[in-house]
Amino acid sequence: MSQLITIATCNLNQWALDFEGNRDRILESIKIAKEKGARLRVGPELEITGYGCLDHFLESDVSLHSWEMYAQIIKRKETHGILLDIGMPVLHKNVRYNCRLLSLDGQIMFIRPKMWLANDGNYREMRFFTPWMKTGVVEEFILPPMIQKHTNQKTVPFGDAVISTLDTCIGAETCEELFTPQSPSINMSLDGVEIITNSSGSHHELRKLNERLDLIINSTSRCGGVYLYANQRGCDGDRLYYDGCALIAVNGKVVAQGSQFCLKDVEVVTATVDLEEVRSYRGAIMSRGLQASSSEMRYKRVHVPVELAPTTLRFDPTIAPSPKRKVFYHLPEEEIALGPACWLWDYLRRCNGSGFFLPLSGGIDSCATAVIVHSMCRLVMKEIAEGNEQVIADVQKVTRSSDPQWLPKDAQELANKIFHTCFMGTENSSKETQSRSAELAKKIGSYHVDLKMDSVVSSIVALFEVATGKKPIFKIFGGSQIENLALQNIQARIRMVLSYLFAQLLPWVRGVSNTGGLLVLGSANVDECLRGYLTKYDCSSADLNPIGGISKTDLKRFIAYASLEFDMPILETFLSATPTAELEPITKDYVQSDEIDMGMTYEELSIFGYLRKVEKCGPYSMFLKLLHQWSPKLSAAQVAEKVKRFFFFYAINRHKQTVLTPSYHAEQYSPDDNRFDLRPFLINPRFAWASKKIDLVVAECEGKNAGTLDVMSID
Template identity: 50%
Template sequence: MSITRIGVCTMNQFAMDFNYNLQNIIESIEICKRKQCLYRVGPELEVCGYMCEDHFLESDTVTHCWEALSEILLHTDNIVCDIGMPVIHKSVFYNCRVILLNKKIHLIRPKIYLADDGNYRESRYFTPWSKEIEELELPTFIQKITGQKCVPIGVAILQTLDTEIGIEVCEEMWTPIPTSASQALDGAEIILNSSGSHFQIGKIKERTELFKDITKRNGACYAFCNLRGCDGNRLYFDGCSCIVLNGKVFAKSDAFSLKDVEVTTCDIDLQEIRNIRINIKSRSLMASKQKHFPRIKLHINLTQQQNYVYYRDIPIQYESEVEDSMACYLWDYLRRSGASGFMLPLSGGVDSAATAISVFYMANKIFKTISTIDDDYGSHHKVLNQLRQIVQDDQFSPKSPQEIVNKIFFTVYLGTQNSSPDSKYRSQLLAEQIGSQHYEVNIDEICNACLSAIKPIVKEDPQFIANGGTLSEDLALQNIQARSRMIITYLLAQLTPWNNGKQGFLIVLGSSNLDESLRGFLTKYDCSSADINPIGSLSKNDLKELLDFCYKTFQFSALKLILEAKPSPELRPLTAEGHVSEKDMELTFDELETFAKLRKVQKLGPVSLYKKLRYLWSDISPKQVAEKVKKFFKFYAINRHKVVSITASFHAQSYSCDDNRFDFRQFLYNWRWPWQFQKIDENSE
């Protein structure tokens, strides 16, 4: 048997915080040593953080990475350290892995395929490597530590005294012919992938299947190392690093954890890889024709004489990935922002309830973490100390999640004469059950004051449609209520800590869902305007599933009442039929979700979308389908300006319409779509 042990380090890094990132990296190396690992691999761009974005274009960022690396080098005795950082070579920026051993740099391995789809913009900052091995001259202060003037840069296989290792960087795994496949055919027995792979519903399972497939076909050990946490943007990196051998997952890190550092390891018998390869004859034929990769020799033995622990295949399955990822994202956002808590306008409807329950879910995760002794990483102490710093009480020891919520979460019901007693009750009950400090403010006086201010200008008092007014009057009266709520929310967010004798400010949370944002069914600068919107990339159906899961988990009766209520903004006078959102939108939430998926995921324009729906919605006539499609694109075009300025959203869905990052489109349209709508009409006849 040839047993080796690799340390796969899941890291919660923070973009541009070099002190914090360096501390995590050094801690991970020391943990690897304690676990008797001889190879330590970290995630992509771990030294500076993945989401530095245009900071990558600043030479200071690269300089600071080298400065941090000078300290990391001092910890590399008898352990190979695979470190992620940007590097400049011949005045070109590259996304690289830097291979260290015994205070020397043995290889700088640049990324050869960059991620440029969805949320990724790597080619804005980096250039893919397309050359053979070259020599890179090290910074002078690094030369003094390593005793090297130049080191190799390029794509190569690492050759130790007992095995060969291929290196792959994130996107290379997703290509039609992964780099790992070619390296495995050329003899690499272990493949190491360092990634910055963000959370998206279903992505963990999809990713894991790729690892299992490539190792089953080729015979290999695949160690996937991912970032964890929110490191400065809309994305949450889900962790879930894993070690896969010959198609089976032998070890994995937690996908949704509050640990800043976690080292995953297991014993790998290299002989199992060799036995598999010998017996796959088609693989042998392909391997005999594989182009040769250069070798970089490392004078170290990775196999060890130790008791072999056999690992069984681990299933990768998460029932609450949306709730968990959102909770972890909110915790990172809170502890890194310098804020002392959250503020949310709580209306008693599905959207704001989903945001509120996400904060409770975060508190529940914090409570579980600090209540469980963690001898390996001390995460219970670290998280408790961070929580105490946020609540400004160094003796705070919560006995329940509700106690945590009560310290950091403030909700407010902003009622008007158009609000119903039912929504007020649901809001109050949910706040009571999750533990938030809850306020009630009537904003009728504010709305009336605004109308009084313009009285000398307008010819008469505006009226709702129900009272004989026009659509313009009706919308204006609705919008002044909605915008007043945003103003009061921000006022309370600034004054609440002061009022409670605390320092700091509160982060205002938004609660605008994907469907309404896509349709433009919201008031610009209302409660959709916030500091961060946790639910902005989730559809109404997603949110109902979230609330249903939380109801079954926590048994909060308020959630059941909210799920049973009809969605309504309550901005018009109360009538027998109520003010129902779907009636005003002229499209159902189910229809809007379908439009969102076909438009974004399948990239269908108006005509192609109509042709697709004509078969998906075969229970209605082609003309009815055509009218729905034209109605959607008309509303989309007219209201497009709203999404341009909408609050940044936590990313969770592949069909998110987050304009600022994920869904780039013009914001000025000919809303009549004359050419496209004519083609739809021709096809519907």
């Protein structure tokens, strides 16, 4: 005998503090779920407020507006007839909790607070919320007066409980709880909970999705049951991009999966599942039966007198359980093409901007940034072709089109309206980089400006000479290192000033009125940011940086992918070019090289970054790890020199990371100190004690008797 139930989860592109917009997207998801015959709908974490409100959660207004929006949702008749699982902050006994509110037919059945909070990496939930630490405890929650008027309820259960209907049992998990060693879903399943919801605010990182889905699949494979995963989608107003991928799993098999990257604000994923399959699966595992019968954890069941799997469905031959399907993952190259592109579009349409401005240098980093914008334009055109009304309205708003019916014919025409590029050359720039930039701009369709700024550079140097009587010259012509660096930095900083000048005035030049200007895009990759290989307040200083969390190695793979996927052979020339800042004169004997200047390769930088941040290595432990990994290719002395060099430049350039352009977060070793990398920016760059210990190991490896360090010494 079958017991079929149609259930729905969703990806919602919520925006922090956009209460009415968030409400409307929730309502739209409920409408779609009901149209698909769903009896249960679950949404993302904190979907009424938007997940990324940060310190706004501490404001009483946010709690007030959350209840106001929630009341407007559940009082509507069109939201009745389906069990709703909606997320918002709730103040209980003057303590703020991150909660799920479960309701049916305008009545609140139960409020379930989050028990385990995300409090590392990008997340600081314990700054805003308190975890519910009372396992299995349920209290009475007094509803706000405005809600009492709508529901005719004074109190509802609040705590660690589950929902019991006439035909099944439902439990709620929230985001981080899935990742904990002993997730609540384990005890729930052992206590007979058959359907578990997980409402998440999980951000995108390259190669991360498989970890999330593996946890869901493994959990339901071991415990049996139905698992609904909902997630936030979009930038939510900050550095993170929440990548959706809502899915439904049954007994370790995925039966429905939403998109990971998409411009749709509302995406509802449904499946029809057979509860008898869950019971049969669990009943066949003897060890599970023994654990379930001996488990002391017993959840309070909040009874809801409704049947979610109507008897009529059991005998309807036209309705069948959703078939199993393979889990879909994007390649890292595809993730780079899609994630930052979606993030940029969200930011552009919501900040009321009119487009982007990018200094296009002819190097691979600015090339990758430009290609990401091209990918964004392609995604927009795809949604236009599919009739996405929200995207169509956004395009017309962003382009400031005087014709309300105007729409671009292709990605190039859209780019010509909203994407502006500029090659800012000097006498140190090569003809190759200039021509590569122009050809790429033509292929993408951007409005391109080509200029030489030598006169501006010369004027500043002349001004300095008049003021001081000294004229700096490049090292290659006999100048000192400090002169050489200063002359490079002049060029870099002038490019930043010119970028903002052009960003503000290019729309005016083109006759576009009523615009606040263009958003300036930076193009410094994560490895350069980590090493500090950039000039403070140069053209790495911008409004947004879509590649600031992506390694040079991954960017090269992305460009190789885009060359074929987007039919852009010009990209091959960027891959074969030597990375160079082109800030020093080119002679027959000398061409500036990034990797030579840095004293390390980009591949090595990625390794240093991963070990420093993800594996929590200081200089000494990093040296020991790399000594094993890089021997015998490198000697102990060479490994030591590389590690010391990295930490020296990392330390002396930490101050630059305090003013990094807000970047798309794509790597765990992002150096963005504001959110992800909480380290001081005044550090002794010599790391004296660690260096001494490294030298001892090097001496031992070289067969020298270097003595020992007194680890108890306080000298």
